[in-house]
Amino acid sequence: xxxxxxxxxxxxxxxxxxxxxxxxxxxxxxxxxxxxxxxxxxxxxxxxxxxxxxxxxxxxxxxxxxxxxxxxxxxxxxxxxxxxxxxxxxxxxxxxxxxxxxxxxxxxxxxxxxxxxxxxxxxxxxxxxxxxxxxxxxxxxxxxxxxxxxxxxxxxxxxxxxxxxxx
Numbered sequence: 001x002x003x004x005x006x007x008x009x010x011x012x013x014x015x016x017x018x019x020x021x022x023x024x025x026x027x028x029x030x031x032x033x034x035x036x037x038x039x040x041x042x043x044x045x046x047x048x049x050x051x052x053x054x055x056x057x058x059x060x061x062x063x064x065x066x067x068x069x070x071x072x073x074x075x076x077x078x079x080x081x082x083x084x085x086x087x088x089x090x091x092x093x094x095x096x097x098x099x100x101x102x103x104x105x106x107x108x109x110x111x112x113x114x115x116x117x118x119x120x121x122x123x124x125x126x127x128x129x130x131x132x133x134x135x136x137x138x139x140x141x142x143x144x145x146x147x148x149x150x151x152x153x154x155x156x157x158x159x160x161x162x163x164x165x166x167x
Contacts, residue, residue, distance in 0.1 A: 001018070002016045002017055002018040003016070005018040005022055006018060006022070006024070006032060008024040008025070008030065009024060009030040009031065009032050010029045010030060010031060011029075011031040011032065012032045013032055013033040013034035013035070013036065013060065014034045014035065015034065015035050016032055016035070016036050016037075016038070017035075017036070017037045017038070017039075018038045018040070019037075019038070019039045019040060019041050020039065020040030020041035020042070020043075020044070020045075020066060021040045021044035021045070022038050022040050022044065022045045022047065023044050023045070023046045023047070023048075024047045024048075025046075025047075025048055026048045026049040026050045026051070026054060026072075027049070027050065027051055027052045027054070028049025028050060028051055028052060028053065028054025028055055028056070028072060029049055029054070029055045029056070030047050030049055030055075030056045030058075031055065031056070031057045031058065032058050033057075033058055033059045033060035033061070033062065033080070034060040034061070035060060035061050036058050036059075036060070036061070036062050036063075036064075037062070037063045037064070038064050039063070039064065039065055039066055040066050041066055042065065042066030042067055042086055043066040043067035043086070043087070044066070044067070045064055045065075045066060045067070045068050045069075046068070046069040046070065046071070047070050048069070048070065048071045048072070049072050050071065050072065050073045051073055053074070054072040054073055054074065054075065055072065055074075055075045055076075056070050056072050056075070056076045056078075057075070057076070057077045057078065058078050059077070059078055059079045059080040059081070059082065059115070060080045060081070061080055061081045062078045062079070062080070062081065062082050062083070062084075063082075063083045063084070064078075064083075064084045065083075065084060065085050065086040065087075065088070065121070066086050066087075067086045067087035067088075068084045068085070068086065068087065068088045068089075068090070069088075069089050069090065069091075070084075070090045070091075071089075071090070071091040071092070071093075072091075072092050072108075072111075073092055073093040073105075073108040074092050074093070074108030074109070074110050075092065075108075075110045075111070076090055076091075076092055076110070076111045076113075077110070077111070077112050077113065078090075078113045079112075079113055079114040079115040079116070079117065079133075080115045080116070081115055081116045082113050082114070082115065082116065082117045082118070082119070083117070083118045083119065084113075084119045085118075085119055085120045085121040085122070085123065085139065086121045086122070087121055087122045088119050088120070088121065088122065088123045088124070088125070089122075089123075089124045089125065090111060090113070090125045091111070091125070091126065091127065092108045092109060092110060092111045092127050093105065093106065093107075093108040093109075093127055094106055094126070094127060108127060109127040109128040111125060111127060111128070111129050111130070112129075112130045112131070113125070113129075113131045114130075114131060114132050114133045114134075114149075115133050115134070116133055116134040117131045117132075117133070117134065117135055117136070117137070118135075118136045118137065119131070119137045120136075120137050120138050120139035120140070120141065121139045121140075122139055122140050123137045123138070123139060123140060123141045123142070123143070124141070124142045124143070125137075125143050126142065126143065126144035127144070128144055128145065129143045129144055129145065129146075129147070130145075130146040130147065131143070131147045132146065132147060132148055132149040132150075133149045133150070134149055134150045134164070135147050135148065135149060135150060135151050135152070135153065136151075136152040136153070137152075137153055137154075137158070138152065138153065138154030138155075138161065140154075140156070141153055141154050141155060141156065141158050142155075142156035142157055142158060143157075143158045144157065145158075148160075150163065150164035151163050151164065
């Protein structure tokens with residue numbers, strides 16, 4: 001049943017789990033790794049690869065919760081073991097500039113979520129965000145820049161709340 005729900009994906013790894021609804025649309029490519037869990041029971045998950053050059057990559061053991069939305073005009077990469085919380089929003093393009101001609105689309109900036117990252121519910125990841133290995137994003141956080149490995153960030157805009165202590 002999971003493979004049937006993922007039929008619009010170009011690559012599907014071993015043992016995917018799809019619960020509830022998943023919307024996969026757009027002209028681009030969606031690549032799903034091994035043992036990925038898409039839990040759309042709470043609300044549908046949206047994977048939107050907009051243009052033919054767009055790519056969304058879900059790494060092995062990634063876990064996406066209900067209501068999450070990933071919108072790629074260029075690329076979005078979710079690393080191995082990363083978790084995206086309910087109603088999180090991930091996008092690599094703002095769709096219009098804040099100033100000037102609002103009918104022009106700004107350039108896309110690839111968005112990277114590295115291995116072991118946890119993103120809380122209703123967090124928003126904007127173009128250019130790079131979440132490095134093992135960082136944690138608090139619920140409702142807005143991120144538009146690089147977040148170092150092993151830290152916990154929160155707020156809008158994001159600021160470091162806690163650093164991992166190596167010992």
